[in-house]
Each structure stands twice: as structure tokens, then as C-alpha cells.
Amino acid sequence: MITKVVKNASEAISGITDGMTLMLGGFGLCGIPENCIKELVNQGISGLTCISNNAGVDDFGIGLMLKKRQVKKMIASYVGENAEFERQLLSGELEVELIPQGTLATRCLAAGYGMPAIFTPAGVGTEIAEGKEIRNFGGKDYLMEMAFEADFALVKAWKGDTAGNLIYRRTARNFNPIMAMAGKITVAEVEVLVAAGELDPDHIHTPGIYVHRIFQGTDYEKRIEQRTVRNAV
């Protein structure tokens, strides 16, 4: 039986070299590949282009890579909550491409579905549309946006099996399944790794065909960005 299992994060990210383009799953700090990020920081791989909805916070997530100046370019939809990011952006050390969140998601989806481009109304008539092809369908304008190309996709799932099948939990799903489908090489880190056959095939979110390497992560912090509670009545 095919096994996609690797020992740890170090083995999982082997082959990532300076200047590559990476996708990193997660929304804010929710569902981010914590172990892979830590290992990228350990290895000091730099000049990276990172495609991720957000850029972490100062001392967690992609923020850790920013701090060590490993990121050359950030492609994201929202990059607030990060002072170091602001500093590097204003000083010109960091290149940033902001794109609408739905466009970001659908450009991942297109890559995973083998489609070269998508048409979306998001950004028509705004600066996002500059230099892009516009097509009119049924009287409405759409921008042509290209599928992403990423050397590696690093995703986080809740459970996975040795065949690379993945199940996500709650809103930690977010960009993970579509990035998993979009990487030339996809690395999945999971909280629980089980033998193939233990997950119900009906419950798989990402089929193992999209996943090249899988490992059980350790020491998940799962930090909460905005802890918000209500009062008991």
C-alpha cells in the first residue's frame, strides 16, 4: 500500500529551496501549518514568495518567517495585525500583492482542478483590474485571473491517514483543502495520523492523491487571535 508518511517537519519540507513559491493554509492563525512554519524558520530558507490569506502576527505563524526576513513577496487578502510586516513593507524590503479573498481561494481551486484561469466580478472597475483581461458574459464584466502555481503547498488538517487522506475540523478547514489540491508538492501536517482504512472514505475532505507527504505534528499551540466570549446570563 502506498504510504505518504514522513518522519517529521524537516523531512516533510525537504526540497524547499531559496526563492520558491509556497502556499500556506490557514485563516488568521486558525488552521495554519505550525510545524512546517517552525521548520522553515529553523532552516532559514529565504527569498520565498508566500501565498496565504494572511501574514500571521508578530510572533506567530508567517510572522515568524517575516521576522527572519525569509519572505520576499507576500500574496494575501488581508495583512493587518503585524507590526514587523508593516515595517518591512514601508521600507521596501517586502513586496506585497493584495488580492480579493474569493479570488485568492478560486485561483487555488483552479490550480487543483486543472483549469488555467477563472473569471470573477471581484475587482472590476478597481485598481485590481489594471492590466487584466476583462470579458463580458450576460451583460456583466468579469476579470480573468490565473490559476496559481506553487512549488509547495503546506497545509494543516485535523486527521489524516498513511495514504494522505485528510479531514479538517471546524473553520480550520478554510484554505487548506484548496491549497492541498494546488501545490506541485503538497505537505500535510495533522494532529492525528492513523493507518489507511481507519478513516471513513465518505468523510474524507482531501483525497490522498493530492497529498505527497504527511506527518503527525507536535506541540500544537493553536493560538487564538481574538479571544472573544459572552457573559453567562
Add this chain to the structure above:
Amino acid sequence: MLDKNGIAKRIAQEIRDGYYVNLGIGIPTLVANYIPEYIEVVLQSENGLLGMGPFPLEGMEDPDLINAGKQTITMLPGSAVFDSAMSFGMIRAQKVDLTILGAMEISEYGDIANWKIPGKLVKGMGGAMDLVASAKNIIVAMQQVNKAGESKLLPRCTLPLTGVRCIRKVVTELAVFEIDIDHGGFHLLERAPGVSITQIRNATAGRLFVPDHVPEMQL
């Protein structure tokens, strides 16, 4: 003149039983507090959830369960979780009945600017461009004048646009407006309690159309 909660309360009156609703950050989030109990709505959070519930009780926070503002939340019975592509797929396909969001500027043709101020640090548009470009029913919740006393309802937006000709309804601290996106103009529908037409006129830089009778909001 309404405060933020007043604006939210007025917008809540636009929600119908059975609606799927996407609430933006800021005043729109407050709208959830004023949805009457006899109305059933499903809140969509664009990071991948239908059926968003209230904030959790202390100690019940789940790091895997957040809203688009990255706040910890809960799920109500009947909830469904999905990925970000499907989330914006249902927005683009107009499955979401009502979108409520904030704005910095609105033009008399329904253009909206709410993501970028030149010279200030840009944080990004998040899902705002997708929402305004696709949603069929959008209500903007905003303060009508800025801190300098200048109107934010303009002939044309001065800030970089989020979307063009997409906003048809605006609720502010002073009034409710409908926008004629084909011919241009803010049509005054209602005024906030105690607010005069003159006050509204002074706070509207774009073309304003005032009917003979302008009812006061019923809150």
C-alpha cells in the same frame, strides 16, 4: 441622530425570515443583536461557516472555530463548515440573501470605497471586493460624515474603489437612502428620530432627492 447600535437596529428591520446573511466587521456585526426572535436567519462567515452562533462562554473557546474577524464563535444546530472557495462560490452565485458591510465613501452611482486610504498603511480588502461585486442585496452601514464634518456620501468616491455601481441602500446615523445606480442620486427614504431634512442635506455631498413626505424611522 443614531448611534452605532441605532444604525444596527434599523438595519435589522431589513432582515426577513429565512435569510442567509453575511455581516461585515464593525457596525454590521452589531446587527445580529437586533434580529427579532421570531425571525430565523442563518449567518454566513466567509472563512467557511453557515450557522454562526454567539461568542462562546468563557472556557468554551475553540481555536478551530472563528469568524471572519478572527474572533472565537460558536455554531448553531444545523451549521455547515466548508472551504474558502465554496464560501466565495456561494457568495458569487448569489445564494446569500443579504450582505451588510461598512464603507468609507459611497458615490451617488453606488460605487463604494472601503479598503484603502492612499498614504496610509493598506491592510487589504479581505473579502469585501468579492462581496460587493457579487451580492444582489447589500446594505451599507456607515457614519455619514467623517471626523472633520465632511460628507462621505459623494458625487464620486475620492478613495480607491472596492466596487462600482453595486450599492443600492445605505443606512447612516441620519437617514436611510436608496441609490439610483442608473441615473445617480441618493433618494431619501427615512430620517432618524429628531433629524431634519436640512441636517441630512448638509451631510450629503452627492445629489439628494427628497420626496414630499419623509417618514421618521420606527425603531
